[in-house]
Amino acid sequence: MAQAKYSTASSSRECRPRGRPQLRSDEETKQIVFDAARHAFAVDGYAATSTEELARRAGISTKTLYRLFPGKAALFEAMCADRLERLLSDVHLQANDEVDIETGLRAALLACADLALDPEVVALQRIILQESAEFPELAATFYKNGIMRTVAALAGWLRAQVKRKRIAIDDVEEVAGILIGMIASAPQRAAIFGGVPLPSRKDIARRVRVCAALFLDGCRAKSP
Known part of the structure; x- marks a missing residue:
């Protein structure tokens, strides 16, 4: 019986993991x-x-x-870059000849709107606005890593459509910025300054449809 107890205890000790626990x-x-x-x-x-x-x-x-x-500013920059990189990796603006221009534009704008109106992105903007006077480098970091990268992604999609002669644009970067402003600026301001909830996915999709129609067809009344 004593031998059995010793064997069990010995077996238990042998099953324990050896060495230091794995570090994170x-x-x-x-x-x-x-x-x-x-x-x-x-x-x-x-x-x-x-x-x-x-x-x-x-x-x-x-x-x-x-x-x-190295410091708090470097941490903030890395934090913004990490979050925006994860969101931007989900933005796939691929030109597809099998899709009509309006459907393709809606998909591209919806992807950009999902990023611009993401709750965490808007929260970052709120922090930057609060601290921009004392820490202007925070705004510069967000502009470079977030806003301009989103504009560049949409500009690339628009450039592909120009090459296919589906639309005519002289400055794709400027137009990309205008389009993103149309779909995102007003909801962002309402959320940050007015405390209004961010729009639902359904509301964003509706806003995208209006923006695409305005861009492709305009809204000037036709002459009778």
Whole structure:
């Protein structure tokens, strides 16, 4: 009986994992920091949130935080870039000759609207507006990594349509900016300044249909 007990105990010890537990990767840690930073910046503001507070929220040391990000501004830039990159990776604006121009334009505009009116993107804009006077580099980062990349994606789609002679445009970048402004600027302002809820997917689709029709056909009354 004693021998049996010893064998069981010995077997139990042999089944235990050996060595130190596997450490979390830097990429996993960064995602945890991004989540903590998004919440902290949204609640307390960028200026009022210290790096020590960010490290505490993320459950890491300030030494680890500074190893991953040289400072708070670098963290904010990386956080914006990460979120926008994930959203932009879902924006596929591919020209398709089998789809008519209006259907293709609606799909392209809807993809851009989904990005521009994403709740987290609008939340980032709200933070940037609150802090832009003291930290103008935040606005520059968001403009470069978010707004201009979205414009470039739509401009690429429009350029493909011009090459196919389906539309005639002199400056595709300018037109892309105008179109994104038509579908997103008013809802963004209403949400940020007026506290109005962001439009539903159905409302966004309706707005996209109106925008596409205005762009392709105009709204001037025809002469009798």
